[in-house]
Amino acid sequence: MTVNMTTREDFTHDAMQHAPQLFSTAMRMTRNRSDAEDLVQETFIKAWRSFATYQQGTNLRAWLFRIMTNTYINKYNAQQRKPTETELDDVEELFLYKRLGSVDQSQLSQSAEDQMLSLFTDDEVKKALEELPDQFRIPVLMSDVEGFSYKEIAEILEIPLGTVMSRLHRGRKSMQKMLYEYAKERGLINEALLPQGDDE
């Protein structure tokens, strides 16, 4: 096929629009800036090389994320298709929500829900994500951070829809538990107010 200058400029422009989101996801995947930069760069080089197979009008963003995810999985030997069931503890439903009543009210002027945004720091949210095993972290990143649909995530990861949903569910609950632990470490949780039956 022929790729003229206009096509190249358009493609560069379009791909660069997605660089910030790709980079943030790469940071959560690799957990460090240097590897994340290399991963996005490799993604763009691969995307440009396989430009001929890119169908005009298809979702460029999903296509780039798919290339990046595959690159990450191959490069880092990420365990993708065979998660071991023991890799995440089973966390009860509504874990964090049930415990917000135990947040020390002296630290929170308004209702706990209103304060949740300021309760957890950016670093804590990033750390909670980064501590998830790959097979749970990537679906959570794709859904909660990037806003892809279940179907798009299934295509990006080449796993069944039901697997996407169960990994999202378990990954999110596990994140809630980690964030709860961080809040406890910072003294924001009054343990005397914990709900009964807590398995701490």
Add this chain to the structure above:
Amino acid sequence: MANCQETLNEMYAYLDAELAAERATEIIGHLKVCTDCQSAYEFHAEFKTIIRVKAQNDELSEGFLDRLRECFGDDALNDA
């Protein structure tokens, strides 16, 4: 209308915009009349927002952006 258990089970599917319109209407119907479920829903809506906002603010350096622009070079044109 959906009941409490169904609403909590399908809350995330609703938040993820994965429910069919008819089912979403049933969930919304329950949220309007049940403060318990509404409170749980608002919590998880906020939780989802928090993850997006707080995990997506990594700054890209100018040098890195330059490196990225160089990815779209001539070699791919020759390969094509």
